[in-house]
Amino acid sequence: MKTLHDLDPKDKRVLVRVDFNVPMDKNREITDDTRIKAALPTIEYLAERCAKVIIMSHRGRPKGQRVDDLRLDKVAARLASLTKFPVSDVHDCIGPDVEAAVSSMEPGEILLLENTRFHHGEEMNDAEFTKQIAKLGDAFVSDAFGAVHRAHATTAGLADFLPAYAGLLLEREIEVLSSILKAPKKPVVLIMGGAKIYTKIGILKNFIDKGDAFLIGGGLANTFLYAAGYNVGESLYESAKRDIACEIMLEAEKDMDQFILPTDVVVASQASETAETLTIPVSDLEGDMKIFDIGKETITRFCDIIARAGTVIWNGPVGLYEMAPFSEGTRRIAEAVADCEGTTIIGGGDTIDAINKFGIAPERFTHISTGGGAMLELLEGKKLPGIEVLSR
Secondary structure, eight states, X not given: OOBGGGOOOTTOEEEEXXXXXXXXOTTOOBSOOXXXXXXXXXXXXXXXXXXXXXXXXXXXXXXXXXXXXXXXXXXXXXXXHHOSSOEEEXXXXXXXXXXXXXXTOOTTOEEEOOOGGGSHHHHHTOHHHHHHHHTXXXXXXXXXXXXXXXXXXXXXXXXXXXXXXXXXXXXXHHHHHHHHHHSOOSSEEEEEOSSOSTTTHHHHHHTTTTOXXXXXXXXXXXXXXXXXXXXXXXXXXXXXXXXXXXXXXXXXXXXXXXXXXXXXXXXXXXXXXXOOOEEEEGGGOOTTOEEEEEXXXXXXXXXXXXXXXXXXXXXXXXXXXXXXXXXXXXXXXXXXXXXXXXXXXEESHHHHHHHHHXXXXXXXXXXXXXXXXXXXXHHHTOOXXXXXXXXX
């Protein structure tokens, strides 16, 4: 795989695919610029070496339509505030106006194209759409780890038309996560939370013979508790996934791995900042109770295991951390992972949002992955389209 160090960018038009799918509030103000900052090293590396840096990104799911709330003008403004290099933006990603803007660029300048998903051709990886973007550049640099599991025009298709290289962020993500697959430091602890089981099935199965402890929280734990025969009341869970949950638990038990579900939980009748909560054993759940967090006994057990870990992989909060009555579990887990002396890898938008909310410095973790879905698929052992095209 060619990397940025194999490219002489001087005076070249370099198309850089980044992941600027950042969250915004109702006033379209950016609430978390982690992904913009993560792409800066590659962008500035190229600008410093006199490239004309043309940035491509998606935001949200506009499904081929122009959606004002998903425009990237605010992203361009934030990027401009973070770098010394001149930044401008255009209102499309293909067409005469875009070509004119690129033609007028000087070396060291940065141009952000409009949301690539405003065109159906992006997600379809349409050859004609890809050609129109490809003619804007002399080289293609992929630095959007959060999107490399998608075979889209600007994540994979451009490699058919331009010399392709991995950016600094993508190179680092592959290096760190591949090392976890090959030779992780023991014991290996996986913390899996969030709501949906289908996104976690692959990594759980792939780590059955690699992991030493699986700590399960969030809505994911509710599905496993249900599969294990517990009454989960009116909690969020996936009844249709009962069989696969049982299969995973049986596999872990067979290989003498530790598949650890909550033994106590925080319940309430509804999710709110003023909710009256109760911490009870999982066996005592009944009626209209809803699980919103792991309990104190479970927190203590999880934290003890994390403290002794050689490698920790964490994806997904273990409770409804956004609301104060249900934030304790995720906060304590985050602090335990930050304190762990082993290798600590975290990923997923909600997980990163949680550590930011609790004021935990990113430097306290070995690696924060910018792509939750891509991280999970890579750790599953899957081949990701946006990485495969760089290896041809």
